[in-house]
Structure formats: structure tokens, C-alpha cells
Amino acid sequence: xxxxxxxxxxxxxxxxxxxxxxxxxxxxxxxxxxxxxxxxxxxxxxxxxxxxxxxxxxxxxxxxxxxxxxxxxxxxxxxxxxxxxxxxxxxxxxxxxxxxxxxxxxxxxxxxxxxxxxxxxxxxxxxxxxxxxxxxxxxxxxxxxxxxxxxxxxxxxxxxxxxxxxxxxxxxxxxxxxxxxxxxxxxxxxx
Amino acid sequence: xxxxxxxxxxxxxxxxxxxxxxxxxxxxxxxxxxxxxxxxxxxxxxxxxxxxxxxxxxxxxxxxxxxxxxxxxxxxxxxxxxxxxxxxxxxxxxxxxxxxxxxxxxxxxxxxxxxxxxxxxxxxxxxxxxxxxxxxxxxxxxxxxxxxxxxxxxxxxxxxxxxxxxxxxxxxxxxxxxxxxxxxxxxxxxxxxxxxxxxxxxxxxxxxxxxxxxxxxxxxx
Amino acid sequence: xxxxxxxxxxxxxxxxxxxxxxxxxxxxxxxxxxxxxxxxxxxxxxxxxxxxxxxxxxxxxxxxxxxxxxxxxxxxxxxxxxxxxxxxxxxxxxxxxxxxxxxxxxxxxxxxxxxxxxxxxxxxxxxxxxxxxxxxxxxxxxxxxxxxxxxxxxxxxxxxxxxxxxxxxxxxxxxxxxxxxxxxxxxxxxxxxxxxxxxxxxxxxxxxxxxxxxx
Numbered sequence: 001x002x003x004x005x006x007x008x009x010x011x012x013x014x015x016x017x018x019x020x021x022x023x024x025x026x027x028x029x030x031x032x033x034x035x036x037x038x039x040x041x042x043x044x045x046x047x048x049x050x051x052x053x054x055x056x057x058x059x060x061x062x063x064x065x066x067x068x069x070x071x072x073x074x075x076x077x078x079x080x081x082x083x084x085x086x087x088x089x090x091x092x093x094x095x096x097x098x099x100x101x102x103x104x105x106x107x108x109x110x111x112x113x114x115x116x117x118x119x120x121x122x123x124x125x126x127x128x129x130x131x132x133x134x135x136x137x138x139x140x141x142x143x144x145x146x147x148x149x150x151x152x153x154x155x156x157x158x159x160x161x162x163x164x165x166x167x168x169x170x171x172x173x174x175x176x177x178x179x180x181x182x183x184x185x186x187x188x189x190x191x
Numbered sequence: 192x193x194x195x196x197x198x199x200x201x202x203x204x205x206x207x208x209x210x211x212x213x214x215x216x217x218x219x220x221x222x223x224x225x226x227x228x229x230x231x232x233x234x235x236x237x238x239x240x241x242x243x244x245x246x247x248x249x250x251x252x253x254x255x256x257x258x259x260x261x262x263x264x265x266x267x268x269x270x271x272x273x274x275x276x277x278x279x280x281x282x283x284x285x286x287x288x289x290x291x292x293x294x295x296x297x298x299x300x301x302x303x304x305x306x307x308x309x310x311x312x313x314x315x316x317x318x319x320x321x322x323x324x325x326x327x328x329x330x331x332x333x334x335x336x337x338x339x340x341x342x343x344x345x346x347x348x349x350x351x352x353x354x355x356x357x358x359x360x361x362x363x364x365x366x367x368x369x370x371x372x373x374x375x376x377x378x379x380x381x382x383x384x385x386x387x388x389x390x391x392x393x394x395x396x397x398x399x400x401x402x403x404x405x406x407x408x409x410x411x412x
Numbered sequence: 413x414x415x416x417x418x419x420x421x422x423x424x425x426x427x428x429x430x431x432x433x434x435x436x437x438x439x440x441x442x443x444x445x446x447x448x449x450x451x452x453x454x455x456x457x458x459x460x461x462x463x464x465x466x467x468x469x470x471x472x473x474x475x476x477x478x479x480x481x482x483x484x485x486x487x488x489x490x491x492x493x494x495x496x497x498x499x500x501x502x503x504x505x506x507x508x509x510x511x512x513x514x515x516x517x518x519x520x521x522x523x524x525x526x527x528x529x530x531x532x533x534x535x536x537x538x539x540x541x542x543x544x545x546x547x548x549x550x551x552x553x554x555x556x557x558x559x560x561x562x563x564x565x566x567x568x569x570x571x572x573x574x575x576x577x578x579x580x581x582x583x584x585x586x587x588x589x590x591x592x593x594x595x596x597x598x599x600x601x602x603x604x605x606x607x608x609x610x611x612x613x614x615x616x617x618x619x620x621x622x623x624x625x626x627x
Contacts, residue, residue: 009286014286014287019590020444020590021439021440021442021443021444021590021593021594022440022444022518023440024439024440024443025436025437025439025440025523028436028439070214070215070217070218070495070499071211071214071495072495072517073491073494073495073498073517073520074210074211074214074488074491074492074495077487077491077520077521078484078487078488078491081483081484081487107483110487110521111521111522111523111526112521113440113441113518116517116518116520116521117514117518120514120517120518121288121514124288124289124311124514125287125288125289125311126288126289165602165606166598166602168601168605169436169598169601170598170599170601170602170605171598172598173594173595173597173598173601174594174595174598176591176594177591177592177593177594177595177598178591180589180590180591180594181591184359184589184590184591187359187361187362198478199478199480199481202476202477202478202481203481203484203485206485206488206489207488210488210489210491210492213492213496214492214495214496214499217495217496217499217500218499221499221500221502221503221504222503224503224504225499225502225503228502228503228506232506309510311513316588316589318511358585359585359589
């Protein structure tokens with residue numbers, strides 16, 4: 001499949017949060033502020049692309065030739081965990097402001113379903129390396145998009161009269177459902 | 192300090208080795224079953240498409256004209272040496288990654304049937320292609336893949352005009368239709384080249400792939 | 413360890429500290445697999461298996477796990493059990509395995525398992541963690557089945573593939589689609605919050621009555 005198509009499908013039509021329900025924990029937890037969501041979105045993009053760049057060759061050049069494909073889950077998650085650790089060290093040293101702003105949510109990137117899902121799908125969709133990179137960029141930017149959308153809506157909602165039975169988390173999921181209906185319009189985008 | 196680090200490292204290695212070892216054991220136990228699963232599925236589907244077949248002989252030289260769609264396997268279907276048609280296992284891109292279909296072409300150059308080998312599309316939408324209870328024609332109970340049965344490869348194959356799409360899953364419908372058409376055309380080209388065709392009206396069965404101009408071309412198109 | 417105490421640990425996960433509806437963790441795989449009941453049951457059982465055995469191993473080895481490297485060790489243990497579930501499903505339940513796709517491997521990043529292992533299993537004895545894992549697993553599974561039942565019944569007319577609605581029922585496709593998933597989930601959370609508030613209100617009432625009688 002052409003790179004542009006892969007990218008657009010991942011970004012919009014098959015948006016990882018809105019249409020595929022992944023990465024919800026951080027979606028709910030880190031969207032109270034638009035700035036925060038942008039920061040998180042970029043951090044996830046960075047880790048996802050690096051994770052793809054690391055796990056794809058490991059699978060194809062180490063696990064497959066040595067018949068160790070059953071170690072895929074173990075190896076992939078450890079690679080992601082290590083990458084997040086590295087990002088943490090780097091931020092702590094060089095960008096302490098962002099490090100303290102992200103606080104507990106930085107190590108939580110490890111358990112972000114979207115990242116592991118992307119690394120797995122690169123393999124199961126039989127993408128080559130370039131396609132995998134395109135896919136991972138598309139998915140993570142789609143994550144960023146969803147985060148920013150919800151953060152924007154939440155800021156607006158602070159001054160809206162939310163019905164009592166939907167206050168708190170339920171209204172957030174309702175909003176997501178509505179965003180989802182809009183996103184379904186993208187299904188005709190790719191021929 | 193260094194001693195602590197080594198101790199930590201050793202503990203980590205120990206746990207990791209235990210984990211890998213136990214996984215290797217489970218893998219050894221399940222490997223055979225896992226490998227068998229795809230074979231079982233393939234054989235079962237081949238049998239479904241051609242119930243009278245006794246042999247499926249693999250063919251090697253079928254190449255797909257489209258770089259995105261790969262022919263993973265092709266079989267000459269025979270019943271006691273008499274040809275029944277061809278079966279193609281083709282993989283192409285679909286909405287949620289690669290989709291693998293088994294397309295059976297009979298001697299009349301029409302589709303004997305299509306079966307799903309692998310499909311990763313959205314449940315409730317694209318995945319309905321493999322659902323036995325999802326009907327594109329509710330009154331006649333025709334499934335999405337069922338509508339291809341007995342369809343001639345020369346017929347138009349345009350989704351939403353000649354082919355009924357799965358509701359809200361046009362991309363999946365188009366991708367699968369494309370795979371079917373490509374596999375079908377390649378199978379027919381092969382059959383034409385090897386002169387495999389339906390038996391003559393008088394009951395004598397046609398010879399498979401020897402004389403291109405001697406056999407009467409009964410049936411077919 | 414008294415049976416009563418074990419039972420109260422077990423009960424926690426089912427309603428009051430229900431991982432999906434109350435603690436709001438482990439959401440990722442939850443909504444996606446609820447398009448039909450079979451997937452919901454499969455996911456619930458798979459997750460409970462991984463949770464149970466991860467908690468057991470980590471509780472057994474809790475004195476031997478150095479605090480500094482506990483997270484990587486937790487990950488190794490959870491990943492190992494997730495892989496086992498994945499292999500066994502591929503070998504003996506291939507249709508279900510294909511239907512759930514990438515969500516089986518995703519059990520390894522399910523926040524519920526990591527959360528319980530870190531907060532509970534690393535500190536409690538074997539019997540307690542078994543009760544906890546079973547309770548949380550059951551809490552997770554029943555919500556999955558409930559949501560899946562609503563979505564499959566309204567969106568497809570079936571339950572676990574068996575036609576329930578009369579043939580004339582036009583399925584409301586919305587419920588099978590992703591927005592429908594969020595919609596149904598949102599209502600479930602809302603119901604649970606309301607239920608919890610009522611339980612707390614009646615508990616407070618009982619306290620007031622008790623105080624009055626004591627006075």
C-alpha cells in the first residue's frame with residue numbers, strides 16, 4: 001500500500017483513539033489542558049517511531065531467523081519500557097521543565113496500548129520498514145489529534161451545563177462518541 | 192555500589208531466563224498445533240470449494256500482475272486425474288492490513304467460491320465478509336462472498352454496481368473484490384494457457400494440458 | 413487468613429472497586445472487544461488468567477524482588493503469561509484468537525494487571541492475591557459481557573452468534589460501530605456512578621439512624 005494511504009488511514013479513518021479505543025487511559029487522564037495533551041502527544045510520537053525503528057529489525061533479523069517469534073511480546077514490551085526510561089533520563093537532564101510537568105504520566109507511556117499495538121501491527125500487516133515508519137507516524141499523530149480535540153472540548157465544557165447524570169467521565173465518552181461519528185465521515189477519504 | 196548493580200543485574204537475568212525457558216516449553220507444546228491450524232483451515236476450505244476433488248496439485252508459476260497482491264499458493268484441482276478447476280490463495284491489502292482469500296475457479300471460467308483465510312478488518316464492518324450470518328441479500332440469504340458464486344470473471348466487477356458492498360465497509364468490499372478479480376483472471380489465463388476446460392458434451396473428459404487445439408472447447412464461455 | 417477476609421477482598425473488585433467502571437483502568441482492550449459476547453467472554457477469561465498467575469508468581473517471590481528493578485521484573489512476568497495465553501489460544505482456539513487479533517498481546521499493557529501487581533501482589537500473601545485476582549477478573553469480565561450483550565443484541569440482533577431478536581428486527585448498526593461503543597460505555601459508567609451514590613447515601617442514612625438510636 002502506498003505510504004500516503006497508510007499514513008492517512010492511520011491518522012483519520014482508523015484513528016487509534018476515536019475509532020479503535022486504544023490509549024484511553026492517557027486520553028482521559030491527560031486532556032485537562034491543551035498544552036499538556038500536545039506535550040504528551042509528541043512524547044508518544046517520539047517513543048512510537050523509535051520503538052518501530054527498534055522492534056521491526058529485531059523481529060525480522062533476530063527473532064524470525066532464530067525461530068524465537070514466541071518471545072515477541074516479551075521483547076517488544078521490554079524495548080518500549082527501555083526507550084521510555086531513556087526518554088525520561090534525557091528529559092530529566094535536558095528539559096527539566098517538561099519532565100516535572102509530565103510527572104507520573106511519563107513512565108505511563110510504557111503501558112500506552114497504542115505503542116505496543118503499532119509495533120505488533122507492523123509485523124502482522126506485513127509492512128516493510130518504510131511502511132512501518134509511515135504507519136507509526138500516522139498512528140501517533142492521530143493520537144495527538146485526538147488528545148488535542150478532547151482537551152479543547154474539555155476546556156469549552158468547563159462553562160457548559162452538563163446534565164447531571166453525565167457529569168464527570170461519562171460526558172467525555174459521549175463527546176468522544178460524537179467526535180467518532182464525525183470521523184466516520186473520513187471513511188470515504190481513501191479510495 | 193558496583194556489587195549491588197551486579198546483584199540487580201543477575202536477578203533480572205534470572206527472572207528473564209526463567210520466563211524465556213517457560214515460554215520455550217509452552218511453545219514447544221503448542222507449536223505443532225499452531226502450525227497445523229493454518230493447514231487444517233486451508234484443506235477444509237479447499238474441500239468446501241471443490242467437494243468432489245481428490246487431489247490439489249500445487250502450481251508454481253503464477254505471478255500476480257499487481258505488486259500489492261501476492262499469490263501465496265495455487266492448486267490444480269483434480270478428481271481422479273480429471274481437472275475440476277483451479278484454487279488460488281491470494282493476499283492483498285484491505286482496510287485493516289493484509290487479507291488472504293482462497294478463490295476457486297471452475298472449468299466454466301466462473302467462480303466456484305471464495306473463502307476467507309485471514310482477515311483483520313473492523314468487527315461488525317469489514318469482518319462481516321467472513322461472517323456466515325451477514326447477508327447482502329437478506330431475502331435470498333446471500334453472504335458477501337456468496338454473491339461471487341458462479342459469477343463469470345468476464346462479468347463487470349464494480350463494487351456498488353455489480354457487486355453488493357458490505358454496509359459501511361466500502362473499502363473492505365473493494366479490496367476483497369479486487370483480490371478475487373485478480374486471482375480469478377490469473378487462474379483463467381493459466382487454464383487457457385494449459386487448455387484446461389470443461390468436458391465435451393458427449394461425456395468424454397478433456398485431457399489436461401496436452402493438445403491445445405485438438406480438444407473440443409465445450410462449455411466455458 | 414480467615415475466609416471472611418478473603419471473601420471481602422474478592423468482593424471489592426466486583427462492584428465497589430470495579431476496575432473498568434470505578435477505577436477506570438484497563439479500558440483499552442475493554443471497549444474494543446465488546447462487539448460480541450464471545451469476544452467479551454474470551455477476553456475476560458484471558459485477562460483473568462494472566463492477572464491470576466502474575467499475581468501468584470509475584471506474591472510468591474515478593475521477598476526476592478529488589479525494589480529498584482521491580483517494574484522490569486513485573487513486566488517480564490506479565491509478558492510471559494500473556495504469551496502463554498496467546499500461544500494456547502492460537503493452538504486450540506484459532507477462530508477466537510483471530511477474532512481478537514492484537515488485543516491478546518495487548519493484555520501485557522493492561523493497566524489493571526500492572527496496577528494490581530504493584531499495589532497488591534507485591535505486598536500480600538498468596539491467599540489474598542488469589543482472592544484479589546479472581547475478584548478483579550470477575551469484575552472485569554462481567555462488565556465486558558454486559559456491554560457486549562447490549563452492543564451485540566441491539567447492533568446485530570444476536571448474542572454470542574445466536575439469533576435472539578426476531579428476524580424482522582433491523583439491527584441498529586450504530587452500536588457495533590466505534591462511536592456506539594463509547595456511547596454504551598458512557599451510559600454504563602453513568603449508571604455505576606449513580607448506583608454507587610445510592611449505596612453511599614443509604615450507608616450514611618444507616619449511620620445516622622444508628623447514631624440517633626445510640627443517643
